[in-house]
Structures are given as C-alpha cells and as structure tokens.
Amino acid sequence: MKTRLLIAALTTLLTFNLNFAQENPNSSWEASDFKPGEQVFLFGNNVKLRSDPRIESEVIELLRIGEWVEIIEKTKFSWPYKGFDSPFYKVKYDTEVGYILGGLLSLEKKSLNGIDYYFAISKEGERSFLNMRHVEEGDYVEQKTALSNVNFKIKVLDNKGVPHLDSILLIDYQAEACGEEGGGIYFFVHGNHLIKVGELSQISEAGIFYYAETFVFPDDENGVPEKILFKKEQAQNLDEASQWTQTSTESRLLSWVNGNLIPDLREKVPNSL
Template sequence: MKAKQILSILTILTICLSTKAQEKVHCIYEDCGFEPGQTVYLFGDQVQLREAPTTNSKVLKTLSIGSPLVIQEKHENSWPYKGVDHPFYRVTYKGVAGYVLGGLISLEKKVINDVVHLFGRSKTGDEDYLLIRSLKNDGSFIEKSTRLANGQFYLSALGNKGLPNIEGILFIDYLTEACGVEGGGIYLFQQEGALHQVARLSQTSDAGVYYYWEEFIFPEDQYGVPGKIRYKKEIGENFNEAAEWEKMSKETKILVWNNLNLELAQR
C-alpha cells in the first residue's frame, strides 16, 4: 500500500476515532449511568422519593426539580419513562435514603449566565430526543426537545465565544468512536435566559473513501472573525487511489446571529 494512501486512511481514522475532553459521555448503554458517590440533580419535578424501588412503595419525600441527590447504588428494578427503560437508583437527600427512577435524574447540570439547565432523554419509535429543562426564578421551567442523530454525546457550555448579544452557547457534541457514525452536533445559543436552537452540523467519514465535514469557527477561535461566525463545509471522495482520482469541494460563508436567527453577514 502506498505511503500516501496509508497517510490518508490514518488521517481519516484519526478524525473518526477522536474524542473530546469533556468529563462525561451520555449514551443509551448501562455503563453511561450514574456512579455511587456522584452528586446529581432531579430532572423531574414533584418527584417522589420512595422507600423501595417500585412505583407503589411508600413515599418518603416529594422533591422539586433541581434538588441535589447523592447516588448510592443502582438497583436491578426498572420502569419506562418517556419511552426509555430506566433503572431505579438508591439515593440520599439531606440524609434521607430512598429510591428514585433514573429517568427523573438529570443527565448533567449546566449553568449559563446563572440559568440552570437540566437534561433528560425520550424516545419515540426509533428516534432519540434530548430534553432540556431551563429553570426560572419562580421554580418553574421551560422545556425544549431536540432530536439526536447520535445516541452518544457530550454536553458542553462554551461561554459566548466572542459573539455579541448572547449569554452563552450550549453544544450537544456527538461522540464518534467509529467511522460512519454521525459526528458534529447541535448548537443552542442562550439569549435573555432562553435557549434557541441555532444549527445542526454533521461530521462523518468512511476511512479512505469519503468524508463530509461541517464546522463553526467563532470569534475567539483561530481564524475567527470578530463578532461573526465562519461556517466551513468540506466534502471529499477518493475514487481510485492508484490513479490519484480524488474529488473535493469546499464551502465557506460568514454568518451573524440577528433577531434569533442565523443570517448571512452584510457589508
């Protein structure tokens, strides 16, 4: 195999197998659950802390959304919630031990400009969704739902990355452990305390044959444009390595966030 071909394949494999440096990956598998000793927060509201891991056992306390819990252990009993089967967890709340269904516990807690965001999952048919509940000062919340193209992902709060008029960015960052798996992710911008879905970017590749790559470059990034977003898309195909028959296309544009929409920048 030619050195050029080896290098090309290794480069694409690096893209396929690279992972980000965030702390926790969320997924549909058991090993992505909660760990003993972990502090978690309730995704559900008016959640019943129960004496046993069943839906009809004695209620010890009723807890509000965002309440902190400490995981003690996962139980083998499970129950469906929003289309997903979840195990019960033994937890403690202010010294009181009891059981809570895993689907009522937030995957993670992110705070953007003092606004707390909590996360859950739902499933409709073959479609996976991420649920986002943003807490308000009066104890109520606003819920958003977004379809997931990949069931494994990180949740990243990125700050505003130098963009004006937004308080921060939430990035649903897909984990790609193998070629052919959908990468990229979903960007949401927070403005006046509310999250707004901005874009879905795709990054996929088939080693040595094909790749499709979209990305945002923000003002604080290398090659960023002050106050604006640089969008880049590149598509490449390798038809015949021996004949060096390759095809590549690129697209770039400068965008601005205006009136809750992404628009082309104007001179």
C-alpha cells in the same frame, strides 16, 4: 499521490475521532450509570422518593426539579420510562434514604447566563431526543431536540467573540466508529431561552470519504471579527487505481442579530446561469 494523501487524511481524522471518544467519557442513556457517592440533580419535578424500588411503593418525599440526591447504588430493578428501560437508584436525600427512577435524574447540570439547565434522554420509536429543562417563574420550561448520536458531551462555551451573545451550549457528538455522526448541535443563549442555531455534521469512512461542517468563531484561529464563518468540506475517493479523487469546499459568513443567525446556513445554492 493525491489518493494516498486523501486516504492518509481520512485515516488520521478517523483515528483522532476514535481516540478522542475513548479518552473522554460520553454522556448517553446507555453510559449514564450514576456512581455511588455522586451528587445528581433532579430532572423531573415532584419526583417521588419511594420506600422500595417499585412504582407501587410508599412515597417518602416529593422532590422538585433542581434538588440533588446522593447516589448509594444502582439496583437491579427497572421500569419502562420515556422509551427506555430505566433502573431504580437507591439514593439519600437530606436524612432520608429511598429509591428514584433513573430517568428522572439529570444527566448533568449546566449554568448559562445565570440559569441552571437539566438534561435527560427520551426515545420515541427509533428516534432519540435530548430533553432540556430550566426553572422559570416557579415552573419549568422544557424543550427537546432530536439526536443523531446518543453518545455526546454537553459543553458550555463563552461567546467566542460574537457580539451581543452571552454564551453557547454545544451538544458535541462523540463518534466511536466509521460512519457515526461526530458533529454537534449549537444553541445560543438569548435572554432566558436557548436558540438552536445549527446542527452540524461530521462523518467519515476511512479511505473512502469525509464530510465536515464547522463554525469558526471570531476568537478562533482564522476567525473573522464579529462574524461566524460556516465551512463545509468534503472529499471522496472515487477510484484508487487511477487516483481519481473529488474535493469541494463551501463557506459563508453569518451574523447573530436580534436572536437570529443570518443568513440561513441551509440556504440552497442558486442554480448557475
């Protein structure tokens, strides 16, 4: 019976994740085709608006990070950029019409604590990264984080009841198949900076196992006032014939103090005496 329940739970979890991913368009380099009429912000700085979709063509205008252009169409021309084959887009800027490399356009713009952030994907070898920029004192500041899944949604959350926290940026992975990473990366806003506080994993294989790490915030159901509850749950079907299953849970209360999430959620469990 336990085995059947475990299989049912794993199947339900997987089905939910697949349906959620299909119903919510993802942001990724492969899925980031900008549509005609869309207003898109510049991720690059001093971006060259060109007369033709070629890197040797005449420069019409230099555009700064954060300015926006209107997409006219995606062209068939491309150029290698930041590890990807990036297409040129025909765009309109003010009264000018020209071409910009897609890799210099921001996937999205998100505002946190009064600061606008811009996002783009890069690739180094086999590893993909999310690059994040914001303007500070006339220049831009950039940070990047490695990605475990290039299908994701960028979400801005409030402080969820955490004291001394303004807001939260969540890179929410969208698992589209068994074995894909469906967790996410949490950044907390501290002054003018994004502090990476946790990269949580959620992965499942229907009828075989699941592994899930979650943050439960004070404002969430079963939340603890002024604390963040870190939970780790896993279950494994060892042998269906003999109904042999194994489950485990782990939890710990965390606090946001002076720009740090303490204690370390990755601290190893001490050896038992």
